[in-house]
Amino acid sequence: LALSTAALEIGIPTPPDGERLLELARRVKLFSAEDVETIRELWTEFVTKGGDSWYHFLIARRGGEMLGFACYGRRALTESTWDFYWLGVDQNAQGQGIGKVLLREVKESVRQHGGRLLLIETAGKPEFEPTRQFYLHTGCALEARIRDFYAPGDDLFIFTVRL
Amino acid sequence: LALSTAALEIGIPTPPDGERLLELARRVKLFSAEDVETIRELWTEFVTKGGDSWYHFLIARRGGEMLGFACYGRRALTESTWDFYWLGVDQNAQGQGIGKVLLREVKESVRQHGGRLLLIETAGKPEFEPTRQFYLHTGCALEARIRDFYAPGDDLFIFTVRL
Numbered sequence: 001l002a003l004s005t006a007a008l009e010i011g012i013p014t015p016p017d018g019e020r021l022l023e024l025a026r027r028v029k030l031f032s033a034e035d036v037e038t039i040r041e042l043w044t045e046f047v048t049k050g051g052d053s054w055y056h057f058l059i060a061r062r063g064g065e066m067l068g069f070a071c072y073g074r075r076a077l078t079e080s081t082w083d084f085y086w087l088g089v090d091q092n093a094q095g096q097g098i099g100k101v102l103l104r105e106v107k108e109s110v111r112q113h114g115g116r117l118l119l120i121e122t123a124g125k126p127e128f129e130p131t132r133q134f135y136l137h138t139g140c141a142l143e144a145r146i147r148d149f150y151a152p153g154d155d156l157f158i159f160t161v162r163l
Numbered sequence: 164l165a166l167s168t169a170a171l172e173i174g175i176p177t178p179p180d181g182e183r184l185l186e187l188a189r190r191v192k193l194f195s196a197e198d199v200e201t202i203r204e205l206w207t208e209f210v211t212k213g214g215d216s217w218y219h220f221l222i223a224r225r226g227g228e229m230l231g232f233a234c235y236g237r238r239a240l241t242e243s244t245w246d247f248y249w250l251g252v253d254q255n256a257q258g259q260g261i262g263k264v265l266l267r268e269v270k271e272s273v274r275q276h277g278g279r280l281l282l283i284e285t286a287g288k289p290e291f292e293p294t295r296q297f298y299l300h301t302g303c304a305l306e307a308r309i310r311d312f313y314a315p316g317d318d319l320f321i322f323t324v325r326l
Binding site: 034035038077146147151152162 | 241279307311312
């Protein structure tokens with residue numbers, strides 16, 4: 001259990017982190033191949049455009065090993081509303097509070113960018129119940145629900161954080 | 164009043180229609196400059212990619228004159244959910260049922276593409292009250308609302324049509 005006592009470091013990733021980040025994403029059981037492909041596209045924009053990128057990434061490391069990542073960005077056509085797009089924690093490092101720390105740092109980053117409202121969209125299918133509970137227990141409010149959004153029987157849940 | 168008795172024709176626009184379509188959009192009082200720029204980007208993708216475009220357009224003509232347009236497309240990462248992005252009716256041709264006909268044809272097109280759910284996002288500010296009433300009176304259901312989404316005091320209203 002030495003892992004859980006080492007300090008978790010949160011930082012902005014650089015291009016060489018891409019390979020590990022995508023490998024981590026591929027191993028997250030809740031992410032589909034299409035999800036991973038989308039994350040790859042956002043990552044490519046992030047490393048190509050740098051400070052001009054629409055998408056931002058943060059990663060969590062412990063003892064030099066990447067254990068999680070978050071992806072977020074401004075919502076087009078709004079005044080200071082942001083989206084929390086993806087939160088991935090290594091399949092072997094779940095339940096250690098890494099997601100909670102990443103979410104906290106994303107909130108702080110959005111606040112520093114002048115963000116006022118953070119939206120988190122997640123799925124309604126049964127395997128996402130822990131995800132929904134995670135957001136409910138980390139200060140996010142369930143604000144809206146669109147029935148059958150992802151597929152018949154798989155609703156969209158929209159959580160919000162007011163910053 | 165000859166205009167209102169001529170038949171309204173709905174069709175798929177071609178590249179030469181772009182100039183008139185964007186001029187029409189610029190004259191719609193509810194569209195901001197940023198909205199028009201977004202419509203221009205979607206139009207460019209539509210004419211560049213043709214059948215592979217993520218975005219679809221329909222236009223309404225009467226006696227050869229373009230009086231309205233609609234833009235819609237698949238929602239990424241969903242199974243047969245579509246978005247109705249933009250509906251623009253010439254500032255001088257409003258109140259003639261053109262929007263209603265365009266919405267009906269968009270529903271029909273989405274249905275033909277195998278779409279199951281159509282989402283319509285619109286603003287909560289007072290000048291959009293007629294827009295919200297339009298959707299409520301054309302078979303769309305108000306399904307969700309995100310407070311202060313566009314700006315403080317300007318909510319997001321999400322209407323749905325189940326096809």
